[in-house]
Amino acid sequence: MAAPAPPPSDGIGIANLPNQRHKIVAKRGAHFTVMVVGESGLGKTTLINTLFATELSSAKNYARRHQKQLDKLTEIEIIKAELEEKQFKVKLTVIDTPGFGDYVNNRDSWVPIIDFVDDQHETYMRQEQQPQRTEKSDLRVHACIYFIRPTGHTLKPLDIEVMKRLGTRVNLIPVIAKTDTLTQHDLAVFKQRIREVIRVQGIRIYQPPIDPEDEASAEHARILADAVPFSIIGSTEDVKTPDGRIVKGREYLWGVAEVENENHCDFRKLRSLLIRTHMLDLISTTEELHYENYRQQQMETRKFGEPKVKKLDNPKFKEEEEALRKRFTEQVKSEESRFRQWEQHLIAERDRLNKDLESAHAEIKRLEAELDNLQVGYGRSSTRR
Numbered sequence: 001m002a003a004p005a006p007p008p009s010d011g012i013g014i015a016n017l018p019n020q021r022h023k024i025v026a027k028r029g030a031h032f033t034v035m036v037v038g039e040s041g042l043g044k045t046t047l048i049n050t051l052f053a054t055e056l057s058s059a060k061n062y063a064r065r066h067q068k069q070l071d072k073l074t075e076i077e078i079i080k081a082e083l084e085e086k087q088f089k090v091k092l093t094v095i096d097t098p099g100f101g102d103y104v105n106n107r108d109s110w111v112p113i114i115d116f117v118d119d120q121h122e123t124y125m126r127q128e129q130q131p132q133r134t135e136k137s138d139l140r141v142h143a144c145i146y147f148i149r150p151t152g153h154t155l156k157p158l159d160i161e162v163m164k165r166l167g168t169r170v171n172l173i174p175v176i177a178k179t180d181t182l183t184q185h186d187l188a189v190f191k192q193r194i195r196e197v198i199r200v201q202g203i204r205i206y207q208p209p210i211d212p213e214d215e216a217s218a219e220h221a222r223i224l225a226d227a228v229p230f231s232i233i234g235s236t237e238d239v240k241t242p243d244g245r246i247v248k249g250r251e252y253l254w255g256v257a258e259v260e261n262e263n264h265c266d267f268r269k270l271r272s273l274l275i276r277t278h279m280l281d282l283i284s285t286t287e288e289l290h291y292e293n294y295r296q297q298q299m300e301t302r303k304f305g306e307p308k309v310k311k312l313d314n315p316k317f318k319e320e321e322e323a324l325r326k327r328f329t330e331q332v333k334s335e336e337s338r339f340r341q342w343e344q345h346l347i348a349e350r351d352r353l354n355k356d357l358e359s360a361h362a363e364i365k366r367l368e369a370e371l372d373n374l375q376v377g378y379g380r381s382s383t384r385r
């Protein structure tokens with residue numbers, strides 16, 4: 001296996017920000033929210049725990065806060081932690097969503113996740129409209145990590161559908177889950193294909209900004225951009241490598257897949273982007289781009305103070321509504337023709353039964369007449385006696 005990567009030495013990044021921004025953040029304290037999304041069982045929860053185990057284990061108040069019940073199938077879990085470095089505080093919130101895609105009838109089980117993102121913008125906007133701007137509760141998602149199943153083929157239609165919707169709402173960061181299950185070659189091909197689908201489908205993903213003034217940071221941003229979708233190995237287990245190091249990783253007969261080894265996966269790049277180099281950019285693009293988009297869209301479709309427009313009234317959903325209506329009409333039509341067939345079958349059956357009834361009646365009449373005849377005959381013979 002390749003040589004181990006050096007241990008992380010740089011801090012959480014807030015302390016290294018350029019001076020002005022640095023001061024603003026220092027005064028307010030940063031509030032950073034990350035969300036993980038993707039199909040069931042891809043290692044979302046494990047990645048969160050890996051992040052905490054490799055970097056955030058010293059974090060204060062690492063606590064499971066509460067679960068938000070969205071519907072029967074989807075429960076969103078919110079974890080809060082506080083990071084502190086050289087007097088700079090970061091309030092970190094991680095939103096763990098349950099996987100979608102593994103129930104029989106759940107094509108739309110990801111809808112509550114999209115709604116959750118919108119609802120956070122909505123809640124924030126409502127608070128902004130209040131006359132007293134006290135401390136706002138703010139769960140607007142600054143980074144959304146989207147997990148892709150390591151099939152080695154390409155993105156699934158479900159992924160494309162969900163990623164498209166997320167990309168226009170949040171900073172979307174796609175990752176390939178469980179990279180240790182792919183060979184280096186297959187991973188490279190898979191990455192290339194995913195990048196191609198993202199481009200062709202016009203899926204919006206987060207692009208680390210390239211600062212032409214600062215060659216070092218521009219280079220770093222380019223390296224990060226080239227690595228997307230980040231390949232991920234998640235594990236909180238300490239394992240021993242063949243050369244005797246103890247690392248976070250996954251043990252196999254062939255060796256150890258190391259979380260923090262850059263030759264094995266991009267975990268370090270992702271962590272660096274999130275909590276070192278691009279935390280502030282993720283926060284500001286959320287404010288300036290995604291939240292602003294949401295606000296504008298809502299302003300166009302409703303009056304000040306009016307409650308949130310019902311989905312189907314919103315122009316954004318007109319297309320979906322149209323498709324839904326078409327599907328509904330088709331379903332009704334096919335049901336109707338099925339019903340008509342059934343009705344005709346019933347009529348035929350009724351006619352058949354009526355005929356049976358008629359012949360049964362005729363038979364009864366015939367038998368009654370026969371009985372009468374017999375009785376008449378019996379009467380005659382008894383008077384003869």
Ligand SMILES: Nc1nc2c(ncn2[C@@H]2O[C@H](COP(=O)(O)OP(=O)(O)OP(=O)(O)O)[C@@H](O)[C@H]2O)c(=O)[nH]1
Nearest residue numbers: 039040041042043044045046098099178232233234
């Ligand atoms: N090989 C491999 N297995 C992993 C990796 N990450 C997680 N797993 C395993 O995959 C299984 C599912 O992991 P979870 O973290 O519970 O997955 P999840 O995405 O949170 O699943 P849901 O909450 O059900 O959506 C567990 O058995 C993990 O140990 C990884 O990087 N590589």
Ligand SMILES: [Mg+2]
Nearest residue numbers: 044045097098
């Ligand atoms: Mg989970």
